Amino acid sequence: MKVFTVENIRLADQYTIKNEPVSSVQLMERAALNCAEWIYSNCKNHTKFAVFCGNGNNGGDGFAIARMLYLKGFDIDVFINKDHLKFSDDALVNYKKLKDISGISLKDFHEIERYNFDEKTIIIDALFGTGLSRNPEGIFKKVIEILNSKVNPKISIDIPSGMFADQINNENATIFKADYTLTFQFWKRAFLHPETGSFTGKVVVLDINLSQEFIENTSSNDFVIDDEVIKNIFKIRQDFAHKGTYGKSIIVGGSYGKIGAIMLATKSALKAGSGLTFVLAPNCGYEILQTNAPEAMFMNGGEKNINQIEEQENTVYGIGPGLGTEKETEKALVKFLENHQSPLILDADALNIISKDNNYMKLIPKKSIITPHPKEFERLFGKTENSFDRLDLAKTKAKDLGIYIVLKDHHTQVITPSGNVFYNITGNSGLAKGGSGDILTGIITSLLAQKYSEEEAAVLGVWLHGKAADFAAEKYSKEAMQPTDVINELGNVFLDLNKKATTQL
Numbered sequence: 084m085k086v087f088t089v090e091n092i093r094l095a096d097q098y099t100i101k102n103e104p105v106s107s108v109q110l111m112e113r114a115a116l117n118c119a120e121w122i123y124s125n126c127k128n129h130t131k132f133a134v135f136c137g138n139g140n141n142g143g144d145g146f147a148i149a150r151m152l153y154l155k156g157f158d159i160d161v162f163i164n165k166d167h168l169k170f171s172d173d174a175l176v177n178y179k180k181l182k183d184i185s186g187i188s189l190k191d192f193h194e195i196e197r198y199n200f201d202e203k204t205i206i207i208d209a210l211f212g213t214g215l216s217r218n219p220e221g222i223f224k225k226v227i228e229i230l231n232s233k234v235n236p237k238i239s240i241d242i243p244s245g246m247f248a249d250q251i252n253n254e255n256a257t258i259f260k261a262d263y264t265l266t267f268q269f270w271k272r273a274f275l276h277p278e279t280g281s282f283t284g285k286v287v288v289l290d291i292n293l294s295q296e297f298i299e300n301t302s303s304n305d306f307v308i309d310d311e312v313i314k315n316i317f318k319i320r321q322d323f324a325h326k327g328t329y330g331k332s333i334i335v336g337g338s339y340g341k342i343g344a345i346m347l348a349t350k351s352a353l354k355a356g357s358g359l360t361f362v363l364a365p366n367c368g369y370e371i372l373q374t375n376a377p378e379a380m381f382m383n384g385g386e387k388n389i390n391q392i393e394e395q396e397n398t399v400y401g402i403g404p405g406l407g408t409e410k411e412t413e414k415a416l417v418k419f420l421e422n423h424q425s426p427l428i429l430d431a432d433a434l435n436i437i438s439k440d441n442n443y444m445k446l447i448p449k450k451s452i453i454t455p456h457p458k459e460f461e462r463l464f465g466k467t468e469n470s471f472d473r474l475d476l477a478k479t480k481a482k483d484l485g486i487y488i489v490l491k492d493h494h495t496q497v498i499t500p501s502g503n504v505f506y507n508i509t510g511n512s513g514l515a516k517g518g519s520g521d522i523l524t525g526i527i528t529s530l531l532a533q534k535y536s537e538e539e540a541a542v543l544g545v546w547l548h549g550k551a552a553d554f555a556a557e558k559y560s561k562e563a564m565q566p567t568d569v570i571n572e573l574g575n576v577f578l579d580l581n582k583k584a585t586t587q588l
């Protein structure tokens with residue numbers, strides 16, 4: 084799914100109004116109906132809604148939602164700024180309709196302090212939408228702060244009020260803190276970055292039928308990896324395949340005390356479908372690797388640390404998990420990179436070694452995939468102020484070096500050399516544990532060996548990794564799930580993918 088800027092959303096809106104055709108107030112009605120339907124099919128334990136409406140079209144959505152929920156039998160209180168009753172055209176239409184309903188009480192924002200937010204009440208935030216032009220101040224700021232202090236469930240319409248859709252807020256900005264955000268048609272960029280994304284709660288994208296023609300013909304550099312993207316990448320395994328069909332992976336890493344990392348990566352490469360999988364590790368890991376991952380063939384890279392990396396043809400290398408940064412390992416990696424041309428995957432200590440010397444960066448073969456977490460990224464490319472700036476820097480570096488950067492985060496970003504960004508939306512905080520990154524390296528290496536393109540391997544890889552983690556969290560909880568559980572769930576993710584990709588009778 085494309086991520087549109089506010090400007091493009093506005094244009095999509097206008098194009099739909101003109102070409103569907105539909106009036107703008109009808110479009111608001113459609114958007115509000117989508118929200119109201121989601122709300123009454125999901126909110127089973129609450130009977131009352133306190134709806135907070137601003138003066139723009141977001142407020143208009145709020146008025147329409149309030150009316151619809153009232154007609155479904157809920158108790159509704161609507162809060163507005165009675166000192167300033169100047170609304171946008173469509174908001175005014177819906178404000179008037181609401182005023183005609185005697186059963187809904189219209190309250191002033193100042194009444195919030197005496198209001199009974201009882202346990203049956205849900206708060207709906209329709210103060211500001213994508214039209215926010217400055218940080219909320221005065222009464223708006225006060226209302227948002229009071230609402231944020233309430234324990235009632237909170238639903239934002241389109242975007243949490245106070246949040247800018249495309250850019251980062253000031254550090255001390257007042258933003259409504261939602262449990263759910265019902266957003267129209269597209270993910271907004273700010274939802275996908277940690278500084279702002281932490282205010283959305285669960286994001287639900289509602290399809291309000293904006294013109295498909297406009298969406299298809301309008302370019303965007305930002306994408307969310309949704310089911311549609313994955314459906315277009317995933318290839319079912321051919322019936323007449325042999326082990327050579329699915330490529331050869333060599334996972335390189337491990338050092339004394341860090342054999343677990345390389346084992347996780349190797350197991351993941353196996354589970355993700357690589358035809359032949361090798362593990363190149365120091366001898367001290369021989370027994371544990373052969374015992375725990377007998378399907379992988381062992382290649383000796385040294386005694387306690389790797390001191391040589393054998394070059395083989397037609398092979399995809401994934402280098403880094405548990406590698407260590409010993410001098411002899413550094414030498415071995417540099418020597419290997421000096422002679423190696425084809426794209427490979429670099430992670431963890433391989434990246435830490437590369438960040439030791441500016442000249443090493445140039446040794447990364449074009450089209451390679453690097454998978455840094457924020458700290459590794461900083462060591463490689465320097466410090467940035469926030470995740471928006473970090474992404475901009477990553478785009479520049481991906482272009483300059485001609486590589487793919489998988490920037491690991493809550494919503495991991497795959498940045499291509501051409502400047503596209505794919506945000507991943509699978510995965511959960513159960514992955515915030517040592518070992519999770521090693522799994523990702525194994526998966527991406529395996530996919531690249533299976534002849535997925537670099538972009539496909541990175542995009543499908545991060546999605547698979549997150550999806551398997553979501554399955555693991557469901558079974559064991561985010562707290563208790565282990566990286567090994569994530570590897571084991573890969574099978575269930577592939578079963579799902581195959582079911583969707585196979586003709587069903």
Ligand SMILES: NC(=O)C1=CN([C@@H]2O[C@H](COP(=O)(O)OP(=O)(O)OC[C@H]3O[C@@H](n4cnc5c(N)ncnc54)[C@H](O)[C@@H]3O)[C@@H](O)[C@H]2O)[C@@H](O)CC1
Pocket residue numbers: 092093096110111114137138139140141142143144171210211212213214215216217218219220223240241242267293
């Ligand atoms: N994009 C779409 O396809 C649709 C959008 N709709 C709604 O329209 C919204 C956008 O509406 P608008 O562009 O009218 O904008 P908003 O409803 O976000 O409101 C902005 C209004 O508040 C004022 N304002 C902005 N920042 C302020 C601040 N800090 N303090 C006080 N006033 C401030 C602006 O001058 C403007 O009048 C969307 O978020 C969505 O909820 C829906 O009604 C229908 C379809």
Ligand SMILES: [K+]
Pocket residue numbers: 141208209210211212239240241242243244
């Ligand atoms: K809102």
